[in-house]
Amino acid sequence: MLKTESIMDICRTLKIGDNERDMDHWIVERDTSRSEGFYSSVIKNGPVHFVCGQNGSIESWISPRRRVGLWNFDTQHISGLDIKVNGKSEKETFLKYVRGFAYIYRQYEDFERLDFIASKKAILEMKLRSEKLVNFEINIQILHETAWPQSNFGKDYRVKVNERYIRISSSIASTTINYKSNGNTKIAIDNQKITISSDSTSFLDIYVSCDDSLPEENDLENSIKYNEKTNTISNLVTPSFRINKLFRWAKHDLLELFTSTPIGNGFYAGIPQFSWFFGRDGEWMSMAAIECGLGDLAQNHLDMLYSFSKGGRIPHEIPLSNGGHIKGDNYKIGDSPVSTQFMSIDSSPLWIICMYMLSGWTGKKSDEKTISDVMNFCKSCDRDQDGLIENRFSEGLIGWPESWAQKRDGICVDVNAWWLEAIRVFDQMNGEGNRRFESILKLYKDLFYRFTENGITIIDSANDGKTRDIKGAMQIVPAMYFSGSLFSEGLKWLYQPDLVTEWGVRSVSNRDRFYDGGYHTGTIWPLMTGWMVLALYNNSMYTEGFDMIETFTRLAFSSLDPGRINETYNPEFLYAEGQFFQGWSSSLFIQSIMEGLLGFERVPTDDDPSEMMNPHLPESWDEVKLLNFPFRNKVFNITVRKGNRKEASDISKYMQKNEWQINLSKENAI
Known part of the structure; x- marks a missing residue:
């Protein structure tokens, strides 16, 4: 049985310098990090997540769109928390924060604390330990509210207290707090504020249950087993510790954000602002x-996305409340009210690409009926029947730049690159060849790529014969999928300091008249940095591509919550903005390694993964390994090294690609 004290023993010895040595932990220290612990932190397991300061406290507030505190599925349970020892708040005595797989450890002047969420239960468990007898005072603010867009608040709160637990129930939820201590424990309740006092004690365990489930001795062990699942697959070994560690944790980010709910299972976009x-x-x-x-x-x-589709139209967002449905127009762009449920055009071609990727990497047969359904919706967006699909703001058919979607009606460079790739893989998988794709690609190139005396430029969009010449990250997208001199020259125009910084890619060039440094009009997005990596590698600009990969590690290792990559970054002064835990910021790093560095084809067509690779490693590297790599129901160990010498006896496949040899170990069935 894994004990709390065993984890505490490990975490107690870790220092901030171990961020560069320890693969399994991220550390913040009050003194060396110059942090008082008020930056955000999160632990999550399934539908339960707990967001508080790194010092462990929560300042009580109400905000259903920014989900701070303890939440289970769509309902909040805790909105405030403060722990005092001998009269001093944890905010004053905070010393260290350590994030591991499944848990967060904190060290204070007079005690230690370990938080985790039990697997398959809706329980937050807090373990408090002290080497001497102290007086604990735990102040917990209970608040029941449902998440945006419903935003209902609990009414008629009722309290039940006995020797074993405290239960506060309302019209929409019930929260139960169990506790265990070796001291003299007293309970006080003032409205929804609960105070647990335990005097002359060396340990106090607090269990906050959102579903009346009870804690068990193996909860910590089971939670760690679940969270370390990603450490058993696709382990990357390169000469860069930072890349190895970030790849390990980026996989875990996907697992952490994956959520099983009553309306379906999938990935939350991030935490704490877009947790649906x-x-x-x-x-x-x-x-x-x-x-x-x-x-x-x-x-x-x-x-899950398809289950909420309408006539093959993949939704933009699915809220957790109200059965996953949004009623009416719930948002405004400028002065125009819109419904955000189906506020996208690009979700549909991206879904088609994903479905064929899923088939290619897992070997599972595609559901051609559902794919055809979505393809037909996409084709319906081509009103003039020229092969290219059109944005229409009035119908919610918009791309990523939401804040200027009204000005972007017509044919857009990004959306139609995804549509072309969807056409390419759909026709290829259905034995239709490339005739339709090549025909529309020619039209696309003629429309968007312009030859000037200074080289090639790329327009953003066109409508009714008028073009828009906004320079931004949207023009990166075609080079992610298409290669050749036209696309590589276009990339050279984009890969300039007005768009590319040491911290990533601006959404709009800072020399463009449209630039104002805003959320959709200049801010740096790791999402778009990943697009740039994939485009550069796809067009043989390998040195520049690797430089952009290192942008991700720079962000993660300098983060105020080390290991996390924010949603956005300021485009001029290069500090973190947006939510601190953003799913696609991690996922684009994974894609940058897999499709960029290792050169895997996006939609594999062969059972042998080495046939689907064209690696391009930095000049200074001699070898990279991808171990326990699942591919089409088998597990492979892949080694990419310089030279042309077969060195290991257990190699079942050896092949040479350019200056790199790919060694494939004997595979095992999953």
Whole structure:
């Protein structure tokens, strides 16, 4: 049985320098990190997540769209928390924060604390330990509210207290707090604020249950086993410790954000502001999950999206409340009210690409009926029958740049690159050849790519014969899928300091008249940095591609919550913005390694993964390994090294590609 004290013994010795040595933990220290612990942290297991400060406290507040505190599925249970020892708050005595797989450890002046969420239960468990007898005071604010867009608040709170637990129930939820201590324990209740005092004690365990389930001795062990599942597959070994560690944790990010719910199972977009299901967010996460061996999670998300589709139209977002449905127009862009449920056009072609990726990497047969359904919807967006699909703001058919979607009606460079790739794989998988794809690609190139005396430029969009010449990240997208001199020259125009920074890619060039540094109009997005990596590698710009890969590690290792990559970053002063835990920021790093560095084909067509690889490693590297790599119901160990010498006796396949040899170990059935 794994004991709390065993984890505490490990975490107690860790220092901030171990971020560069220890693969399994991320550390913040009050003194060396110059942090008082008020930056965000999260632990999550299934539908339960707990967001608080790194010092362990929660400032009480109400905000159903920003889910701070303890939440189970769509309902909040805790909105405030403060722990005092001998009269001093944890905010004053905080010393260290350590994030491991499944748990968070905190060290204070007079005690230690370990938090985790039990697997397959809705229980937050907090273990408090002290080497001497102290007086604990735990203040917990209970609040019952349901998540956006429903936003209902609990009424008629009722309290029940006995020797074993405290239960607070309302019109919408029930929260039960169990406790265990070796001291003298007293309970006080003031409205929904619960105070647990335990005097002359060296340990106090607090169990906050959102579903009346009870704690068990093996909860910590089971939680760690679940969270370390990603460490058993697709283990990357390169000369870069930072890349290895971030790849390990990016896989875990996908598992952590995967959520089973009554309305379906899939990936939350992130925490704490977008903790529900999205189309394009979840599709980018599904691509990474498919490539690193978590195809079952991706299958769940893609199936859930289709279950909410309407006439083959894949939704933009699916809220947790109200059965996953949004009623009426719940959002405004400028002065125009819109419904965000189906507020996208790109979710549909991206879904098609994902479905064929899932088939290619797992070997599962595609459901051609559902894919045809979505293809037919996409074709319906081509009103003039020229082969290219059109954005229409009035119908919610918009791409990623939501804040200027009204100005982007017509044919857009990003959306039609995804549509072309969807056509290519659909026709290829259905034995239709490339005639339709090549015909539309020619039209696409003639429309979007312009030859000037200074080289090639790329327009953003066109409508009614008028073009829009906004320079931004949307023009990266075609080079992710298509190669050749036209696309590589276009990339050179994009790969300039006005768009590319040391921290990633701006959404709009800072020299463009449209730039204002805003969320959709200039902010740096790791999502788009990943697009740039894939485009560069696809067009043989390998040095620049690897430079962009290192952007991800730079962000993760400098993060205020080490290991996390934020949603966005300021485009001028390069500090973190947006939510601190963003799914596609991690998933694009995985894709950058798998499709970029290792050169895997996006939609494999062969049972031998080495046939689907064209690796391009940095000049200074001699070898890279991908171990326990699941692919089409088998597990492979792949070694890529310089030279042309077969060295290991257990190699079942050896092949040479350019200067790199690929060694494939004997495979085992899953």
